[in-house]
Amino acid sequence: MKRQQAQGTEKETRSRLIEAGLKLFGLHGFEATSTRALAQAAGVNLSAIPYHFGGKEGLYRAMLEHIVRVKLTEIGPGMLCVMATCGNPKAGREELLEAMRQLVRTMVSVMLGSPESRSFSQIMMQEQIAPTAAFGLFHDGFFAKVHGVWTALMGRLLGVPDSLELRLRALAVMGQMVIFRVGMTGILRVVGGDKLTDEHLETITRLCIQQVEAIVAGCASALPEGPAQPAQTEAGI
């Protein structure tokens, strides 16, 4: 019994460690996750971590790069589509609203739907609480892009140019969806059960869409009036 587990014996070792890191770093944070636990969860030898990644920190960074890449692949096309609509001066109100609805569906689905989204969100939250050296990787690679799309979309829907206020408004709007991820543990106590059902997700999607529609309707009318000029942001997907 020399080898502890059946192993791919190739550099599958790397991906197994990244997978284990995704789970354990998310659950316990960077410091509280031991290399022993990582190696055991991945079914590889302890020494594989310094060998392949130069150490625990290298594994963490590789894991972060991995998930940012994966998540961006999931949402990238949808965001490009929305940005295209926002950048098109001829896009009508209904077209913009439909782009917004699609964006809400994507966010709810990506954040709450897939089971692996849990680990991703946990790591994002860990980074928000106590940012590591790799925080910029997540922020520039993911958060800023999503926020940029929402800012552009809200700008068009409200008919206002880019501004700090618009960006804060976009954040508040995103918050309606994000809270279901960051407050998941408490929310499960409210709705009962140990995971959100598909029915819950549909209700949440419907409510969020309805509320964002109400916001763009109610807040645009509070402005000088003029749903015209497009807002440009720097989000380069």
Next chain:
Amino acid sequence: MKRQQAQGTEKETRSRLIEAGLKLFGLHGFEATSTRALAQAAGVNLSAIPYHFGGKEGLYRAMLEHIVRVKLTEIGPGMLCVMATCGNPKAGREELLEAMRQLVRTMVSVMLGSPESRSFSQIMMQEQIAPTAAFGLFHDGFFAKVHGVWTALMGRLLGVPDSLELRLRALAVMGQMVIFRVGMTGILRVVGGDKLTDEHLETITRLCIQQVEAIVAGCASALPEGPAQPAQTEAGI
């Protein structure tokens, strides 16, 4: 040099440790915080932790009980006032809206205003990511109460009885404020600076109030029509 620091030499030791726990547990989480770091930050001897609290876990629990009590004192009166308005069948629309505005102001102020709110939020987030045995303490003592108030208020404003959908809607509404706390690190990169200024807080408060008003206006009209029957929730402050 027997004594390392000037010490209160009484059971001030307990409160010094709780203060240190609030800071360090919030920053690094339970597991990643060492008793040595706690003792040093509090300026007390390492053995004081097992002596006064039975161990690291006891200190964590005592710290959690402490902050839940403190935060509830901060927001309790305001919540009672809102609940009274919600429970009053004669309360008019404008009265309910004013209660909502006050609730938004309180939440923004308590979550984002005071400097010590940072540690509190960090610990709440840690518990959401990886709940400890003490999670119920925070959930029942704090989160459920705030959520209950928002649910009751939204029920009255929308004129619908309590339901799962209403509770989810209340969560989404709360998310507009909560995101500025949980996403603070990323948001500071958006607005620049290392803390939110008073001006930012005012803008955020104003935007949130305006958006909640838009939501209750826009979403009530999408219902069978009938802004009458009050919604009761279980929130017993």
Next chain:
DNA sequence: GTCTATAGTCGGATAGAC
């Protein structure tokens, strides 16, 4: 490239002096 063995450090808890 994968393993064992081990170095060197730090973790929480306790015993017992005062």
Next chain:
DNA sequence: GTCTATCCGACTATAGAC
């Protein structure tokens, strides 16, 4: 009630066999 000294287990990383 506060201190020092200490136990013993767990930690990351490395050296070197294969």
